[in-house]
Each structure stands twice: as C-alpha cells, then as structure tokens.
Amino acid sequence: xxxxxxxxxxxxxxxxxxxxxxxxxxxxxxxxxxxxxxxxxxxxxxxxxxxxxxxxxxxxxxxxxxxxxxxxxxxxxxxxxxxxxxxxxxxxxxxxxxxxxxxxxxxxxxxxxxxxxxxxxxxxxxxxxxxxxxxxxxxxxxxxxxxxxxxxxxxxxxxxxxxxxxxxxxxxxxxxxxxxxxxxxxxxxxxxxxxxxxxxxxxxxxxxxxxxxxxxxxxxxxxxxxxxxxxxxxxxxxxxxxxxxxxxxxxxxxxxxxxxxxxxxxx
Amino acid sequence: xxxxxxxxxxxxxxxxxxxxxxxxxxxxxxxxxxxxxxxxxxxxxxxxxxxxxxxxxxxxxxxxxxxxxxxxxxxxxxxxxxxxxxxxxxxxxxxxxxxxxxxxxxxxxxxxxxxxxxxxxxxxxxxxxxxxxxxxxxxxxxxxxxxxxxxxxxxxxxxxxxxxxxx
Numbered sequence: 001x002x003x004x005x006x007x008x009x010x011x012x013x014x015x016x017x018x019x020x021x022x023x024x025x026x027x028x029x030x031x032x033x034x035x036x037x038x039x040x041x042x043x044x045x046x047x048x049x050x051x052x053x054x055x056x057x058x059x060x061x062x063x064x065x066x067x068x069x070x071x072x073x074x075x076x077x078x079x080x081x082x083x084x085x086x087x088x089x090x091x092x093x094x095x096x097x098x099x100x101x102x103x104x105x106x107x108x109x110x111x112x113x114x115x116x117x118x119x120x121x122x123x124x125x126x127x128x129x130x131x132x133x134x135x136x137x138x139x140x141x142x143x144x145x146x147x148x149x150x151x152x153x154x155x156x157x158x159x160x161x162x163x164x165x166x167x168x169x170x171x172x173x174x175x176x177x178x179x180x181x182x183x184x185x186x187x188x189x190x191x192x193x194x195x196x197x198x199x200x201x202x203x204x205x206x207x208x209x210x211x212x213x214x215x216x217x218x219x220x221x222x223x224x225x226x227x228x229x230x231x232x233x234x235x236x237x238x239x240x241x242x243x244x245x246x247x248x249x250x251x252x253x254x255x256x257x258x259x260x261x262x263x264x265x266x267x
Numbered sequence: 268x269x270x271x272x273x274x275x276x277x278x279x280x281x282x283x284x285x286x287x288x289x290x291x292x293x294x295x296x297x298x299x300x301x302x303x304x305x306x307x308x309x310x311x312x313x314x315x316x317x318x319x320x321x322x323x324x325x326x327x328x329x330x331x332x333x334x335x336x337x338x339x340x341x342x343x344x345x346x347x348x349x350x351x352x353x354x355x356x357x358x359x360x361x362x363x364x365x366x367x368x369x370x371x372x373x374x375x376x377x378x379x380x381x382x383x384x385x386x387x388x389x390x391x392x393x394x395x396x397x398x399x400x401x402x403x404x405x406x407x408x409x410x411x412x413x414x415x416x417x418x419x420x421x422x423x424x425x426x427x428x429x430x431x432x433x434x
Contacts, residue, residue: 015395015411018373019380022392029396036429040404040422042415099429 016044028055032081035103054104060112064120072120097128111137117147135161143168177208186217203227210234215243223248225255268304271314278322286332291383319381324374331387360390
C-alpha cells in the first residue's frame with residue numbers, strides 16, 4: 001500500500017509531501033510554461049521538474065524560419081511554447097541545450113517536424129535537443145542533399161516513430177531508391193509548382209517508390225494510360241490501406257476511361 | 268448485494284457491491300477474503316478494513332463513486348494527450364471538487380490513490396494542475412504552502428537563464 005501523507009493542519013499541506021505516483025501524474029498534466037514557473041518555487045520542485053516526464057504534447061517544430069527582415073533563423077516550439085529568439089545572442093543554442101534537461105526527463109511528442117540542413121540547424125544540435133524525445137510521428141523536411149542525409153540519420157535515431165519524408169527537392173535516384181520502406185514520402189508535393197514546369201518524376205522511379213513505400217505524395221508523373229493501369233495494379237496488390245497522390249494529364253485519364261467504355265456520353 | 272467498509276475511525280459504510288468493486292484495493296481484499304457477489308453470507312459476515320481512510324473522506328469517495336458507477340471503463344494510452352491537457356473534468360466533477368480546499372483535495376486524492384480509483388485520482392490531478400496553470404512561482408508556493416529554499420540571487424539566476432524562453 002502507498003504511504004499516506006501526514007497532515008499537519010486540516011487545510012494546509014506540502015504539495016511535495018504527496019505520494020510520488022500523484023506528483024508524477026501531476027507533472028504530466030502541466031504545460032511547459034507552468035513547469036518553468038514551478039521550477040522557481042523551491043529546490044525540491046526544481047528537481048521534480050527536471051526528473052519527471054513532461055507528458056504528451058501535440059507537436060514540436062525544429063525548423064528554419066524567417067524573421068521580419070526575411071533573414072533565416074532557428075525556430076523551436078513545443079505546442080504553443082516557443083523557445084524564444086534563438087539567434088538574437090551568441091550562445092543561445094548552447095543555452096537551449098543546457099535548459100532542456102532541466103525541464104523534463106522525457107517528453108512524448110505526437111507529431112514533430114524537423115528540418116536539419118546543416119546550415120540553420122546542425123545535426124549535433126538537433127540530436128542533443130531531441131535526445132529525451134519520444135516521437136510518434138516524425139516529419140523530416142529536407143530541401144538539400146545534406147538535409148536529406150541528416151534526415152536519414154535522424155530517422156535511425158527514432159526507430160519506433162512513424163516516419164514521413166517531406167522532400168522539397170529531388171534527390172538523386174540512387175539516394176531515393178536506397179530509402180528503407182517508410183510510412184510516407186512526399187516529393188515537392190507542397191510546392192506550388194505548375195504543370196507546365198519542367199520537373200517530373202519519371203515513371204520507372206515512380207513505380208519503384210510505390211512498390212516500396214506506403215503513402216506517396218508527388219506532383220506530375222508523365223504516365224501513359226497503360227502505366228496508370230499498372231499503378232493501380234501495384235496499389236491493389238497491397239492489402240493495407242494506403243494513399244498514392246500524383247498528377248497525370250487529363251489526356252491520360254480520358255484514354256484510360258475510354259478503355260473501359262466511358263466517355264462524355266456515358267451515363 | 269452490499270459490502271461493509273470500515274474506516275480508520277471505525278465508521279461502517281454499507282455500499283453496493285458495484286461501488287465496492289470500483290476500488291481496485293477493495294476488490295483485491297474481497298478476493299483475498301473469499302467474498303463474492305453470489306455469496307451473501309460471505310458479504311454479511313465480513314467487513315473490509317480501510318485504515319488509511321477517515322469517515323469524512325470515505326463519504327466523499329462514495330458520493331463520487333455513486334455518480335460514476337455506470338461509467339464506461341476508459342483506456343489510457345502512453346501517447347495520447349489524456350492526463351495532460353485533454354483529461355476533461357466533467358461539470359459534475361468540477362462542482363463536486365470546487366469547494367474543496369487544497370488540504371481536503373489532498374486527503375481525497377490520497378484516498379483515491381490508496382483505494383486505487385483511477386477516475387477520481389485523474390480528476391483530482393487535473394484539478395490541481397488547473398489550479399497551477401498560469402500562476403507565477405510565488406503564487407504556486409503560497410497556494411501549496413511550499414517553503415521556498417531558493418535565495419533571491421538563485422531565483423534571479425534561474426530566471427536569467429530561462430527568461431528568453433518564457434514567452
């Protein structure tokens with residue numbers, strides 16, 4: 001049986017004298033800002049904050065951002081708590097790495113977006129900062145070859161996370177084909193590229209990607225109606241639920257529909 | 268069928284079997300004493316001693332259990348947000364706990380912990396977290412009767428170190 005606290009007065013009691021199971025539960029219910037305030041109440045609370053799990057937060061972002069003058073800067077947030085203006089003073093990044101271990105022993109994040117291109121955020125910093133993170137869905141954004149390589153290394157740091165690669169550039173074929181099966185891969189799907197722009201994911205590479213990865217989001221694929229048929233066959237082979245998003249020309253789709261007797265006159 | 272519960276101050280509470288089963292501790296004790304729902308004699312001849320709960324606190328626990336006896340059991344997962352920001356304290360529970368000063372809440376929480384009544388324990392944890400939410404360190408210390416053993420210089424140093432991330 002748990003030890004029961006001793007009451008010194010009917011209505012007053014030391015919060016920290018309460019059973020450990022309660023304190024651990026309480027620490028998982030507090031926001032990051034409340035944890036910071038609690039640290040200042042006494043040494044015991046300071047230790048409790050540092051040595052307790054912070055609970056589960058909805059999202060975290062470790063990404064480059066732009067300031068008012070359109071200069072690139074570091075952005076780190078956990079839910080609605082931002083870790084301030086990291087670039088305003090030299091040594092801030094180091095301070096962050098010193099403060100994070102004082103705020104929690106572990107932290108669970110439902111969805112974390114990380115962009116580590118080696119320019120704004122270096123790999124060592126991101127690895128140190130996320131050392132105590134348990135991430136459910138890891139979204140790795142990269143727009144350079146270096147960023148892509150760092151994303152692969154970070155993916156290995158979180159083997160239990162559901163991983164999404166959000167590629168804002170097209171890596172070399174070998175690099176793309178060497179990717180282990182991942183939950184979701186998105187290539188330039190977020191960009192506002194027009195259909196008449198030259199970039200395309202050629203069909204043979206597209207087939208290999210949909211054979212390997214579960215969910216694929218890409219823009220234009222120069223696919224023929226027969227290849228569209230093959231795409232559907234590949235998707236159909238898999239018993240699990242999956243998403244494949246791509247743009248094909250209306251001409252391809254019309255030809256494919258006509259193959260099954262569907263035209264403008266069809267009911 | 269009814270179950271007899273005896274508090275630390277020797278008060279006997281006769282509660283419905285379903286309510287007694289809401290406490291994991293009581294359930295285990297009943298099992299150890301071979302008390303079963305279908306055996307009235309075993310229920311009549313035995314009472315469950317609860318030396319860590321007083322009469323006043325037991326009455327509150329039973330009131331909470333009466334209200335929640337028909338609740339569906341809730342499943343908690345490691346990665347969901349329950350217990351931090353989305354453990355919703357129902358209106359009835361808020362009303363039930365609102366007049367309890369911190370000392371009373373602690374007694375009730377201690378009983379919920381000892382009796383292993385998870386729903387009540389979670390409600391009280393969230394209520395106390397809500398009391399802390401948005402407060403400054405001095406206010407937290409005052410509210411919970413915490414003696415601050417940090418010097419002003421130490422506090423200043425801690426604030427200085429984290430000021431940039433306390434937006």
